[in-house]
Amino acid sequence: MAETSDSGAFVAFERVQKSYDGETLVVKDLNLTMPKGEFLTMLGPSGSGKTTCLMMLAGFETATYGEIKLAGQPINNIPPHKRGIGMVFQNYALFPHMTVAENLSFPLEVRKMSKSAREAKIKRALGMVQMGAFAGRRPAQLSGGQQQRIALARALVFEPELVLMDEPLGALDKQLREHMQFEITRLAHDLGITTVYVTHDQTEALTMSDRVAVFNDGRIQQLAPPDQLYEEPENSFVAQFIGENNTLEGVIKSISGNTCEVQLDGGEVISARPVNVTEVGQRTRVSIRPERVEMDKSRLQEGAHTLKAEVLEFVYMGDIFRTRLRVAGNTDFVMKTRNAPDQVRLQKGQQIEIGWLPDDCRALDA
């Protein structure tokens, strides 16, 4: 609520709702503000409403209720072509019947720019994405990565202040995708453009963004910088969705300040940090990241709870070892250990004891 009154916000969604059929809400009460120059990612599973939000911002969908503001001005009734928002589409949407230069020239022509000004801008934009030599080609003659660069250049060539990207890297292979992630963030920061980026790939979200908005079920579940999102998920959806996560279910036994005791369904008691649990007796899901699980007792706090575990599977992954354990009845409990020279390689069926710091263990909603 405090954010909506922020007059310095460049993009603002205020209580926005969207329904396609008049029966169900695809976007439920969305409030979001972005300062100028921010790189914000909308992350979420398909059907979570993130693309709908982007389309409402671009003007291709109208908000059923609420207001969207750009630079302080409500834009609900402004048609898309007057919003001046650059957009990169999932399948690039490069016009197949035009050359690369003609594609880039298009937004400048509709803005009635002179030929010389157009040529200078096209040249600069192609230079920005290192595609200067391809001006005369047609999109079909370019590889996926090249098309992606051209799509980016086209969205930037008319110098919009806001650029929207709808899963732009979805069609690229892994290596190219990582390279493009870096390029896009570099360009966005160099040019000082405000960017809204939609993806369902959490790695992309974490590596590129200033802030990530995790969408689920038409709501923002958490809006935070990547590190905070990963380390301090506010609810079990975010904990599950971002990164790999171990979940143990149980009941709150006691809460005191920054710690609480949780009795697991298997009977064991562990201590955890209460996040969105408030009362004793409430059911909870305790979340621990696999890399924070320790089997070396010397690295645990004095008096820390430990649990018995049985090794079900040991996978050698190069940089790390991934061990699947049976812990308190959960057979999908994963522990990741660094491939150090002194690291123990566990055997299947081996019985070990594991533990973690109470701060790394977050008691979330059930």
Next chain:
Amino acid sequence: MSHTTDTAGAGAGPMLAADGTPLKRSLNRALRRQKLRALMLIAPLLLFVLLTFIAPIADMLFRSVENQIVSDTLPETVETLSDWDHTTQAPPSETVYEALYFDMFVAAEAKEHTRLGGRLNYEMSGLSSLIRSSGRSLDDLGDDYLDALEAIDPAWGEGAFWFELMSGEGEAAEEVITARRRAVAQMTGDRLGGDTGFAPSAEIAALLPRTTRAYSDFAVFTALVDGDVVAEEDPWESVYVGLALDLQQADVSGYAGPGGDALRAAQADLDSLPLMPLSQFFDEEVDADWNDPEVWAVIQTYSPRYTTGYFLNAVDLQLTPDGVATRPERESIYIMLFKRTLFMSLTITLSCILLGYPVAWLLANLPSSKANLLMILVLLPFWTSLLVRTSAWKVMLQQQGVINDVLVWLGLVADNDRLVMINNQFGTIVAMTHILLPFMILPLYSVMQGIPPSYLRAAKSLGATNWTAFWRVYFPQSVPGIGAGSILVFILAIGYYITPEIVGGTTGTFISNRIAYHISSSLNWGLAAALGAILLAVVLLLYWAYDRIVGIDNVKLG
């Protein structure tokens, strides 16, 4: 093992397979079965297409230049006439009339002269009746000669005597009868197998050539067409005419064969026959038109076995002995019809684009439930008979029809001044646009369906108005659909027949209606074939031009 094969293959000579055979041959063998199976699968269709499509087209194209009927029916006349110079404006020599008499006599017996008359009548009206009536008059001269010959010796009226005379003694001239059999076979188009039971003697053939020819024709016809015994039948009248002509020139005094005495008696008393040259006979007794050099000029011009005449006729020209000439104004209709056909087909294509484009756009962009309903409406005409649809337009457009009634009722048109919307070009264009519309909508729709909506969105996000986005981004991508639809509609329209026939009146008919007329009414198949060939050439030419300008790769049917 495989290593050595590899090195051998990589060295000199062709690549070898593992067993040492060249790789190419090995591959061919491996694929042969597959190819054979594929061929067998398409064989029925291939055969069907060949028999029902390619062969008839080839036959029709052949008919447009074929002209064998003249030289088949009047072989000797055509041959003797080749020396005749039409520029002299004089009728040809007696030899030509002689050849005409004997050729025509056989043709009349075979009833082929009427076909010839029909053929020549296309080039000069009146020739049909001239030839038909001539065929009836040919007997008269022979009858007169027979009466005189019988007065000299009654044996001349007996078939057996003639058979004995012509068969003669000694060596038989088989080649004469074979040649006549072949000539009759070519004229009638029958094979004429079997034995005639007659062959003229070589002596008689040399002595009485015209008689031998006429009698051989008679013998071939009697034995092979009628199935009678030659010796038992009275010969044709042409045989007497031949005898009279031969006796005027031949010396029969030394002939010792059977009937030699009768021959000598006839020659001695030849003056008792009412002799007259055949040119005079044709002029005075048959028809004075045979004295007209123009008639002969037409026969001479159309005597070659192949002619460009049909094609020249099809473009309002004509073939004359002096070369190609333009047809008189009042007979020139085909160029005008071709132009009208092209113009109306283009108008129909254009109307189909204008009407079909928005419908196709809706089909491609509506939610599927509504699009399906619309698609059914588009396809509905296909489930209705073409005749019903065309007749419905008659009901709609006629002067006492629905549209005029409504306009009169609204007061927009006076009752005595109703609009003429049918039996003219307007009616044809309206009805055919309606009938051909699905052929435009369907390819357009399938192309439009392949254009993702993100292009339009991208254009708008780049700052284009709705119209600019459509015109510069969507429309160019739908051009292949327009191309495919236009080619379909245009080619269908240019050869359309039923609808213009029903609603076209006189000003709204197509060249195809004229072709149909020549096929079924005037029976001038050669001209119909030539018109059809020109139509085909025009379509191919337009297709080629389209390929050069737009590129046929840019045509998408889906």
